Structure formats: structure tokens, C-alpha cells
Amino acid sequence: xxxxxxxxxxxxxxxxxxxxxxxxxxxxxxxxxxxxxxxxxxxxxxxxxxxxxxxxxxxxxxxxxxxxxxxxxxxxxxxxxxxxxxxxxxxxxxxxxxxxxxxxxxxxxxxxxxxxxxxxxxxxxxxxxxxxxxxxxxxxxxxxxxxxxxxxxxxxxxxxxxxxxxxxxxxxxxxxxxxxxxxxxxxxxxxxxxxxxxxxxxxxxxxxxxxxxxxxxxxxxxxxxxxxxxxxxxxxxxxxxxxxxxxxxxxxxxxxxxxxxxxxxxxxxxxxxxxxxxxxxxxxxxxxxxxxxxxxxxxxxxxxxxxxxxxxxxxxxxxxxxxxxxxxxxxxxxxxxxxxxxxxxxxxxxxxxxxxxxx
Amino acid sequence: xxxxxxxxxxxxxxxxxxxxxxxxxxxxxxxxxxxxxxxxxxxxxxxxxxxxxxxxxxxxxxxxxxxxxxxxxxxxxxxxxxxxxxxxxxxxxxxxxxxxxxxxxxxxxxxxxxxxxxxxxxxxxxxxxxxxxxxxxxxxxxxxxxxxxxxxxxxxxxxxxxxxxxxxxxxxxxxxxxxxxxxxxxxxxxxxxxxxxxxxx
Numbered sequence: 001x002x003x004x005x006x007x008x009x010x011x012x013x014x015x016x017x018x019x020x021x022x023x024x025x026x027x028x029x030x031x032x033x034x035x036x037x038x039x040x041x042x043x044x045x046x047x048x049x050x051x052x053x054x055x056x057x058x059x060x061x062x063x064x065x066x067x068x069x070x071x072x073x074x075x076x077x078x079x080x081x082x083x084x085x086x087x088x089x090x091x092x093x094x095x096x097x098x099x100x101x102x103x104x105x106x107x108x109x110x111x112x113x114x115x116x117x118x119x120x121x122x123x124x125x126x127x128x129x130x131x132x133x134x135x136x137x138x139x140x141x142x143x144x145x146x147x148x149x150x151x152x153x154x155x156x157x158x159x160x161x162x163x164x165x166x167x168x169x170x171x172x173x174x175x176x177x178x179x180x181x182x183x184x185x186x187x188x189x190x191x192x193x194x195x196x197x198x199x200x201x202x203x204x205x206x207x208x209x210x211x212x213x214x215x216x217x218x219x220x221x222x223x224x225x226x227x228x229x230x231x232x233x234x235x236x237x238x239x240x241x242x243x244x245x246x247x248x249x250x251x252x253x254x255x256x257x258x259x260x261x262x263x264x265x266x267x268x269x270x271x272x273x274x275x276x277x278x279x280x281x282x283x284x285x286x287x288x289x290x291x292x293x294x295x296x297x298x299x300x301x302x303x304x305x306x307x308x309x310x311x312x313x314x315x316x317x318x319x320x321x322x323x324x325x326x327x328x329x330x331x332x333x334x335x336x337x338x339x340x341x342x343x344x345x346x347x348x349x350x351x352x353x354x355x356x357x358x359x
Numbered sequence: 360x361x362x363x364x365x366x367x368x369x370x371x372x373x374x375x376x377x378x379x380x381x382x383x384x385x386x387x388x389x390x391x392x393x394x395x396x397x398x399x400x401x402x403x404x405x406x407x408x409x410x411x412x413x414x415x416x417x418x419x420x421x422x423x424x425x426x427x428x429x430x431x432x433x434x435x436x437x438x439x440x441x442x443x444x445x446x447x448x449x450x451x452x453x454x455x456x457x458x459x460x461x462x463x464x465x466x467x468x469x470x471x472x473x474x475x476x477x478x479x480x481x482x483x484x485x486x487x488x489x490x491x492x493x494x495x496x497x498x499x500x501x502x503x504x505x506x507x508x509x510x511x512x513x514x515x516x517x518x519x520x521x522x523x524x525x526x527x528x529x530x531x532x533x534x535x536x537x538x539x540x541x542x543x544x545x546x547x548x549x550x551x552x553x554x555x556x557x558x559x560x
Contacts, residue, residue, distance in 0.1 A: 107544060146545045156507045163473035175479045179471060182514045186507065
């Protein structure tokens with residue numbers, strides 16, 4: 001998979017931009033705050049219809065404009081693909097592939113794949129369980145776009161269930177009890193499916209993760225990632241029955257896939273609390289690299305790698321290790337400082353106040 | 360200082376409360392109405408008043424109706440033993456357009472959605488249950504929307520109705536007729552596979 005060219009209109013600070021990318025390494029340089037990351041963010045948007053920095057759509061539209069357009073010319077297995085996403089302030093986003101409007105913007109998912117590496121990836125190891133759930137679920141969507149539906153169904157069911165629990169105020173009328181039964185049945189179905197998908201993913205990631213860690217850390221260590229929800233043994237339906245009294249009392253859903261964690265350990269000790277800062281950084285990189293590898297293998301073509309200012313946070317040794325453990329494929333890298341030794345860009349893009357110029 | 364005279368602002372606010380009308384559209388419609396001749400504008404006002412005065416809910420199925428019973432309930436050629444349950448009158452219109460259904464309807468006037476404060480008590484659920492015996496209903500077709508709220512409503516009704524010993528069915532999800540498989544979204548295609556049938560003949 002290759003992204004050949006990228007056009008932006010009113011995206012972030014760019015009134016308009018037309019950028020050609022190298023098949024190998026393209027480096028984006030420029031002062032901080034001038035839009036290096038936003039260029040990577042635009043590519044990410046075409047792939048996932050979301051900002052990898054978690055910004056809402058409205059924040060991606062240039063101040064004063066009411067819509068933004070991101071257009072990319074990609075190549076996949078020798079076929080040219082023209083991908084377009086239109087972001088509308090306060091409205092419905094639209095997408096096209098080869099000038100054909102898609103019924104839903106979400107149908108663009110899967111046409112372009114990216115793997116994002118960012119400085120705050122460290123949160124995958126140091127942060128709370130939500131970071132690791134997002135990591136797993138993003139990877140699932142990259143593997144099968146239909147998982148996006150599963151995820152949004154889970155979210156909707158949980159919000160309805162919470163509202164119902166609040167309404168109940170700790171007391172069950174026959175109507176509320178039957179309504180709760182219905183939402184529990186829905187939740188159990190979606191939850192079991194999501195947990196099975198996550199478990200399958202972790203099984204695929206695990207062997208790759210160990211190798212990736214050894215390469216990045218340049219040391220041998222036993223790395224484990226375990227996804228084993230406490231409710232998995234008997235299924236979510238049974239767990240919801242057992243938790244019902246507690247759920248009613250606290251007016252939240254206390255058990256389910258939205259509460260799960262991926263337990264990471266290095267040498268048998270929990271990475272979050274026992275690993276050194278360096279080990280944690282290596283593990284975060286390895287987590288990203290292993291999804292990249294699994295998605296490459298699954299789709300038959302490596303995703304475009306987006307490296308957002310990652311080297312600024314790494315010591316020279318680890319920078320070098322990351323650089324050499326990057327798989328072959330197209331890479332877009334932003335940096336405020338110097339490139340690590342050994343990086344040979346095919347193209348350098350200079351960003352200055354919302355304009356892009358190629359060297 | 361307010362930008363608009365208060366009567367104009369009132370009009371914009373009222374229009375803005377209509378479904379699908381945002382602040383900008385409300386403003387556009389308001390100015391359009393003000394530009395109309397008095398007769399034209401009053402005709403709209405009268406149409407609203409008249410519809411509000413004359414139209415009520417059908418006492419049997421809760422479709423909109425000008426009389427005690429709606430046109431469908433009053434039609435004795437319709438099959439009283441089959442009832443199609445929909446969320447809104449506009450869904451009834453959609454089913455009716457197929458000309459495939461000759462039974463009666465029941466309009467719930469919504470779907471279960473705790474977020475919006477809508478539970479079974481806010482819907483015409485009890486009214487449906489009281490229809491079963493006297494009308495000799497043998498089958499209920501649950502025709503709510505295929506989204507979370509519609510599915511939950513269908514499941515809720517299913518659990519209430521099944522023990523009564525009648526046939527309870529759910530409309531199928533599947534492929535649009537005349538479409539191409541390759542353009543079907545994965546979810547719909549998956550559902551269509553799940554709901555496959557033995558071929559006839």
C-alpha cells in the first residue's frame with residue numbers, strides 16, 4: 001500500500017496543500033506549531049476517519065471555514081484509489097472512493113491503513129486500562145472494519161443501560177426489570193463477541209510482540225500480554241446476573257468489555273508498575289510494531305507508517321533500534337530536531353505556517 | 360440589544376424546535392414566512408390548527424386518524440388476526456406502500472430508549488396487550504427499526520407476547536432488492552447470510 005499524493009483544503013492550519021510522498025521515507029521538518037503533526041494527522045484521518053490525537057472533527061477544520069477536505073491518491077495492489085473525506089462542521093461527514101460517494105462515511109474504513117507511532121504511546125504501558133482497550137479495539141477495526149460496528153453498538157447499549165439503572169434508582173419495577181433483561185441480553189451478545197475478537201487478536205500478537213520487544217530493547221526478555229476478563233469463564237450474561245444488585249446500587253455497569261484490561265508483563269512482573277521507563281518505552285513501541293506486522297500479514301500489504309516526533313523522546317540507542325526494527329514500507333516521519341543517524345529520507349517536506357514545500 | 364423583534368425571535372425559536380431544522384434553517388424559513396402575503400401565511404397557520412384539531416390517535420392502533428378509528432382499522436377487509444407493530448405512523452406508511460401486508464397495525468409511538476426517558480410505560484405497549492384476546496390476534500410481526508433501540512423494543516415485546524401462545528415474528532434484515540452483492544455493507548450482508556432460507560421449487 002502506498003499513498004502517492006495528498007491534498008488538503010482547510011484542514012487544521014492548511015488553507016490548501018498539495019503534497020507528494022516518497023515510496024520509502026518522507027520526512028516532515030519545520031518549527032513546532034507550524035503543522036508537521038497535522039500533515040500526519042490528515043493521512044491518519046483518511047484511514048480511520050478520526051484524529052489520532054483524539055481531536056473532535058470540528059477542531060480539524062480550519063478556523064473560519066465550515067468544511068475541510070482531505071484527498072489522497074493511493075495505490076493498492078497495482079490499483080489506483082482516490083480517497084476523499086469531507087469534514088463538515090456540525091454536520092455529517094462524507095466520503096468518496098474513486099469519485100463514487102459512499103453511502104456512509106464509515107465505509108471508507110479499510111481502504112487505507114496506517115500505523116501511528118506517537119510520543120504519548122507510552123501511555124499504553126503506563127496509563128490506565130482504557131488506553132489498552134483502545135489499542136486492542138483500534139487494531140481489531142484495522143483487521144476487520146466491521147468491528148467498528150461492534151464497538152459503537154457496545155457504546156450505545158452501555159449508555160442506554162446506564163440511563164436505565166439511573167432511572168431505576170435502586171428499585172426494580174417489573175417493566176424496568178424486563179427492560180434491563182433485554183439490554184443485558186444485547187450487551188451479553190456484543191460483549192462475548194468483542195471479547196472473543198480481542199482474545200483472538202492477542203493470540204496473534206503475542207509471538208510477534210516478544211520478537212519486536214527484543215529488537216527494540218536489544219535485550220532478551222520474556223514479554224507477556226494476557227487478556228483474560230474475569231467474566232469470560234461463564235460468559236457475560238451470567239456475570240451480569242451476578243452483578244445486577246451491585247449495578248443497580250451504583251447505577252453503572254460494573255462488569256463487561258468496557259472494564260477489561262490487557263495485562264502486560266516483562267519478566268513476569270507487571271510492566272506498568274515494575275518496569276523501568278526505558279523498558280516501558282520499548283514495550284510501547286513493540287506493541288505498535290506488532291499490530292503493524294499482524295495487519296501487514298493479514299491484509300497482504302503493510303500499512304503506511306506515521307511516526308509523529310517519536311525520536312525526540314528516545315535516547316540515541318533506542319532511536320537507532322527503532323529505526324532498524326522498522327519494517328519495510330512507506331513511512332511518514334515528523335521531527336523537530338535532527339534525524340537519527342542512518343535515516344535516509346527519499347523526500348524532505350518543509351512546513352512553515354501552513355504551507356508545505358518539498359526540498 | 361436583541362437582534363430581532365421579539366415576535367420574530369419567537370417564530371425562529373418555534374421553527375428551530377422542529378425535527379431536522381437547525382438555527383440557520385429556522386431563520387431562513389422565518390424570513391420566508393414574513394415575506395409571504397398575509398393570506399399565504401395564514402393558510403399555513405390554518406392548516407396546522409386544523410390538522411391539530413381534527414387529527415387524533417386511532418383508538419385501536421394509535422395511528423393518526425381523523426375519526427375514532429383510522430382508515431385501516433375501519434376497513435373490515437383487513438385481516439384482524441395479524442398485527443404489524445411499528446414505532447411511528449411514518450413506518451406504517453412505509454409498510455403500507457409495499458402493498459404486501461393485509462393485516463392491521465399497532466403504532467408504539469416510539470422505541471425503548473432510557474436515555475430519552477422512554478420506557479415501556481411511555482409506549483403503547485399495554486394497549487397492544489389488551490388487543491390480543493378480543494381481536495383474536497394469532498400473529499404479531501415486530502417491525503421496529505433494526506437499530507439498538509428498535510431491536511431492544513422488539514425483544515421486549517417478544518418476551519411479553521411469546522408466553523401468550525401466539526406467533527411472534529421479527530422482520531428480516533437483508534439485501535436491497537435489485538442491488539449488487541459487492542456494494543452491500545458487511546453488516547447487512549452478514550445478517551442476510553445469517554437469515555438465509557432454503558430455496559423454493
